[in-house]
Amino acid sequence: MNMLLEKDRKYKPTLEAVKEAAERISKVVLKTPLAASFTYSKRYEASILLKREDLQQVRSYKIRGAYNKISSLPEDQLKKGVICASAGNHAQGVAFACNKLHTKGVIYMPITTPRQKVQQTQMFGGEWVEVILKGDTFDDSFKNAMKHKEKFGLVFIHPFDDEKVIEGQATIGLEILEQADSPIDYVFAPLGGGGLLAGISTVFKRLSPNTKIIGVEPSGAPSMTSSLKEGKVVELSEIERFVDGAAVQKVGNRNFEICKENLDDMICIPEGKICQTILDLYNQDAIVVEPAGAMAISALDSYAEEIKGKNVVCIVSGSNNDITRTAEIKERALLYAGIKHYFIVSFPQRAGALKEFVAKVLGPNDDITHFEYSKKHHRENGPAVVGIELNDPADFGPLVERMKKKNFYGEYLNDKPNLFQFLV
Missing domain, CATH: 3.30.70.260 (ACT domain)
Incomplete structure (x- = not known):
C-alpha cells in the first residue's frame, strides 16, 4: 500500500480541529436553522428536523469545507492561486472563498453541469475565478483539473477527500448538537464523495455515540455502497449523472476509512423517488431543493418503522436546482410511481x-x-x-x-x- 493510502487510513478529524474550523468559518458561514418539519413528522409519527443547509449563501453546505481549506493556506500558496473540480456546489463554495480572500481560482466543471450552477459560480467568484467546462462527469473534470494543477503549480482544493474540507463539513455536526433540544436518535445525510458524512459522523460518534448515522446515495451512483461491500475503495465504470451533487464514480480514501467505521447503514435511493421528494417539498412546504438535497428525506421510508417516536435529523444539503429541469424531475417521478x-x-x-x-x-x-x-x-x-x-x-x-x-x-x-x- 502506498504512503498516501496509509496516511489516509490513519486520519480522523479531531474535535479540536472541527472547533477550530467552526471558528475560522464563523464570519462567512451561516449557522443554518434546525427546523421541525410538520409534514414529515406527521407522516412518520416522529420528530423530523431538517438541517437547512440549502439556506447558506451559496445554497449548500460546501462553503464550509471550501472556506476552511482555502483560508487555512499559507500566504505564499494563496498568492499562487487555487484550483478545483466540481459538479457545482463545491465550485460555488470555492468561488465564494476566492472572492472573499482575494485569491485567484480556476474551477473545472463537467459540461453537463446545470447552467444555473455555472452562472452562480461565476457570480460568486466574480473577477477572481475562471470557470472551465470540460468532461462529462465530475471524474473527467477532476482529471483535467489535476493536469492544470501540475502545469501551473496551483493548490488543489478537493471537494471531499481533504482533511480541512472534512473538518469544515463536520461543523454541521457541532451545530446540530448545539441546536437540538433533545438527544438525536438518527441522522440521515446525503453521500457523494463522503466528505460530509466523514465529518459529521466523527462528531456524533464522539459527542453523541448512540445516534445512528445513515448515509444515503443515489441508486445510479452507489460508489460508497459498492466500496463498503468490497471492503475497499472501488471506482464505478458507469454512473447515472442525474443527481449531479452526489454522482461520483469513486469516493475519497479518507472518507471511506472513516465511513466504514462510523456509518450504521448505507441506503441507495432510486432517482425517481428523489424526484418525487423534490416535488413534495416544493408543493407541501415551499422548499426548493436540488436532487442531492432531497436524498436524506427520501430515505425515511426505508426506516419508517424504526424511527417512529424518535428524534430524527435530515440534512437538506443544497438548493441549487435549475428550473429548466422541472419537466424531467416530474417525468422521473411519474415513471417511478x-x-x-x-x-x-x-x-x-x-x-x-x-x-x-x-x-x-x-x-x-x-x-x-x-x-x-x-x-x-x-x-x-x-x-x-x-x-x-x-x-x-x-x-x-x-x-x-x-x-x-x-x-x-x-x-x-x-x-x-x-x-x-x-x-x-
Whole structure:
C-alpha cells in the first residue's frame, strides 16, 4: 500500500480541529436553522428536523469545507492561486472563498453541469475565478483539473477527500448538537464523495455515540455502497449523472476509512423517488431543493418503522436546482410511481384505428401525453410511440390486457432504458 493510502487510513478529524474550523468559518458561514418539519413528522409519527443547509449563501453546505481549506493556506500558496473540480456546489463554495480572500481560482466543471450552477459560480467568484467546462462527469473534470494543477503549480482544493474540507463539513455536526433540544436518535445525510458524512459522523460518534448515522446515495451512483461491500475503495465504470451533487464514480480514501467505521447503514435511493421528494417539498412546504438535497428525506421510508417516536435529523444539503429541469424531475417521478408508461403501439392502418384505441383501450381516467406515429403504406400495421399517464398505478395491468386483446400491443418501453431514452 502506498504512503498516501496509509496516511489516509490513519486520519480522523479531531474535535479540536472541527472547533477550530467552526471558528475560522464563523464570519462567512451561516449557522443554518434546525427546523421541525410538520409534514414529515406527521407522516412518520416522529420528530423530523431538517438541517437547512440549502439556506447558506451559496445554497449548500460546501462553503464550509471550501472556506476552511482555502483560508487555512499559507500566504505564499494563496498568492499562487487555487484550483478545483466540481459538479457545482463545491465550485460555488470555492468561488465564494476566492472572492472573499482575494485569491485567484480556476474551477473545472463537467459540461453537463446545470447552467444555473455555472452562472452562480461565476457570480460568486466574480473577477477572481475562471470557470472551465470540460468532461462529462465530475471524474473527467477532476482529471483535467489535476493536469492544470501540475502545469501551473496551483493548490488543489478537493471537494471531499481533504482533511480541512472534512473538518469544515463536520461543523454541521457541532451545530446540530448545539441546536437540538433533545438527544438525536438518527441522522440521515446525503453521500457523494463522503466528505460530509466523514465529518459529521466523527462528531456524533464522539459527542453523541448512540445516534445512528445513515448515509444515503443515489441508486445510479452507489460508489460508497459498492466500496463498503468490497471492503475497499472501488471506482464505478458507469454512473447515472442525474443527481449531479452526489454522482461520483469513486469516493475519497479518507472518507471511506472513516465511513466504514462510523456509518450504521448505507441506503441507495432510486432517482425517481428523489424526484418525487423534490416535488413534495416544493408543493407541501415551499422548499426548493436540488436532487442531492432531497436524498436524506427520501430515505425515511426505508426506516419508517424504526424511527417512529424518535428524534430524527435530515440534512437538506443544497438548493441549487435549475428550473429548466422541472419537466424531467416530474417525468422521473411519474415513471417511478408507476403512473407514466411508454409503449410501442401497433396501429392497424385503417380509418378509425386511433378512435378505437382511445374509446376501447384507454381507461376513463387515462391520458395520452406523448404520441409519435409514421404511416407506412406497405404494412398492415404502423408502430407509434405512445406515452400514457394513469390516474392509479393499479390501472396498468388492465390497460395492457385491453391492448393485447384488441391487438394494439407492441412493446413496453419503461423497462428498456436505452431504447426508452432514445425514443422519448
